[in-house]
Amino acid sequence: MADRKKTISADSSNPLQTIINLWPYMWPAGRFDLKMRVVWASVYLLISKFVLLLVPYFFKWSIDALNGKVDMAGILPTFMLGAIALVIATNITRLIQLGFNQLRDALFASVGQHAVRQLAFRTFVHMHQLSLRFHLERKTGGLSRIIERGTKGIETIVRFTILNTIPTFVEFLLTALIFWRGYGFSYLAITAVTVWLYIWFTVRASDWRISIRRSMNESDTDANTKAIDSLLNFETVKYFGNEEMEAKRFDSSMARYEKAATDVWTSLGWLNFGQGVIFGLGTTVMLVFSAYAVLAGKQTVGDFVFINSMLLQLSVPLNFIGFVYREIRQGLTDIEEMFGLLEVEPEVVDAPGAQALAISQGAIAFKDVHFAYDPARPILKGISFEVPAGKTVAVVGPSGAGKSTMSRLLYRFYDVQSGSITIDGQDVRSVTQKSLRSAIGMVPQDTVLFNDTIAYNIRYGRPGADDAAVMAAAEIAQIGHFIEMLPEGFDTKVGERGLKLSGGEKQRVAIARTVLKSPPVLILDEATSALDTTTERDIQAALDVVSKNRTTLVIAHRLSTVIGADEIIVLKSGEIAERGTHAALLERNGLYASMWNRQREATQAEEHLKQVRESDDLGVVTRLAPAT
Structure with a gap:
């Protein structure tokens, strides 16, 4: 060819x-x-x-x-x-x-x-x-x-x-x-x-x-x-x-x-x-x-x-x-x-003689990684950290800090300019792309579904899976009950890019197909950033179940979703500004603490406004209720 x-x-x-x-x-x-x-x-x-x-x-x-x-x-x-x-x-x-x-x-x-x-x-x-x-x-x-x-x-x-x-x-x-x-x-x-x-x-x-x-x-x-x-x-x-x-x-x-x-x-x-x-x-x-x-x-x-x-x-x-x-x-x-x-030559190709990725534990390591989409504008400037096997490491930081770029590099959508990314000691550039991507599961921020049935979109995680496995994955993703309520159930069409479903429903379908894929390594790329607080909590509960005992890299905007991470990496302008557990970073009172305080104040304001609206609605109902 x-x-x-x-x-x-x-x-x-x-x-x-x-x-x-x-x-x-x-x-x-x-x-x-x-x-x-x-x-x-x-x-x-x-x-x-x-x-x-x-x-x-x-x-x-x-x-x-x-x-x-x-x-x-x-x-x-x-x-x-x-x-x-x-x-x-x-x-x-x-x-x-x-x-x-x-x-x-x-x-x-x-x-x-x-x-x-x-x-x-x-x-x-x-x-x-x-x-x-x-x-x-x-x-x-x-x-x-x-x-x-x-x-x-x-x-x-x-x-x-x-x-x-x-x-x-x-x-x-x-x-x-x-x-x-x-x-x-x-x-x-x-x-x-x-x-x-x-x-x-x-x-x-x-x-x-x-x-x-x-x-x-x-x-x-x-x-x-x-x-x-x-x-x-x-x-x-x-x-x-x-x-x-x-x-x-x-x-x-x-x-x-x-x-x-x-x-x-x-x-x-x-x-x-x-x-x-x-x-x-x-x-x-x-x-x-x-x-x-x-x-x-x-x-x-x-x-x-x-x-x-x-x-x-x-x-x-x-x-x-x-x-x-x-x-x-x-x-x-x-x-x-x-x-x-x-x-047009592919930008990312398998190295000559590339072997399949051999997963033993699933540990991830970024070693002095430098990357830029445009040479005049560096994105990552010497990033080094590890995600131990079975642990969860979260990467947070302001918009444009390079968080999502890290997930794209791990998936080899791009290759690093210098440094290396390894899984169980194997440089991702030295293994076949197919084996690498089959070992990684992704729940993205913007979930795009095929214009087909819910079953098709869930089964896309493992095309050969039977109906029982699809249903089990839907239950773990906490969307099984919702699907059963639909007139056509799993055969319901989701529309172009999944637009017939809400944001939370699309995210649950994305989680279900990742559950069905059952990968040893998991990437959660701002999977709840576009959701309301209530939906975010439900989705986060499903994500906690999925990520249990899996090597998990979380790219997060909302800090409330990464409290339980084994380590939190704080990026700023493409460099690691802080790192540690949630409690240690709050005690340090640095960039992470200021981001946490701002988001907490915004959340409290949102909940207060919600309570006010609910009390106003209750008052209207009380005034309109007939006397007995």
């Missing part, structure tokens, strides 16, 4: 090079059945071309027979020498040629679709191999559009290069040979000049249209990106009443697409007209020559009809030459960006 990757380039503007690059997909290794389909499709393709050349001959003989001038004795059977028999033979030959064409297409269909599937699969896998940085910088709508157009472009290139380009040139050579042998060099010269001018004009005009097509694709991608982004943020649009602004942004992109698409169709009209003029002039000259020959008695009317029929047949593959070239060039434009995506 890696070797194939090197052969395909976004700059592959040569159709022949494209065929070479795509050949491994059209002639797939290990698929003898598909290879034989290619062979038989090619055989039927060539047979259909030879049969097609018989049609003008039968047509010519039919005309001559109607004029009483047919002389094919010894070549055709006696029963076919009559005009009616020759007319019937003409149409039977057309049907036979059509049958071979359809058989060719049917055989090649699975080959073309296999190539599309393999390249689409490769692109999908490659997208998941790219770094988190890449996906944060790209827009989902634009990526989906690029892949969609790219797969269609690949299908076009695979189909047309094999099924049309080669047979078209074969037909041209046979036609030229027939004209030369039957009617002289002048007919061959006219045919050659006409075809050369036709192809030259087609290539030049198609190259001109490529820039127009590229502009249309860019506008299409931009419009699709804006539409997807707006729909994903549906609630935000409603909150601020900006439907009209979103519609204008989308329409501005569509206006550019409209202009570019109009230019594409207009330029296509000029291309078709120019092709018609060139071929029409060539046909006129050749038929004028033939008409003079008929009047001079050198040719029969059948010869005149034969030449016209041959030219009409040649116009079809010639038109395909223009069509195929345009489609290949436009297909290359469509897959240009997708090939560009395939050439």
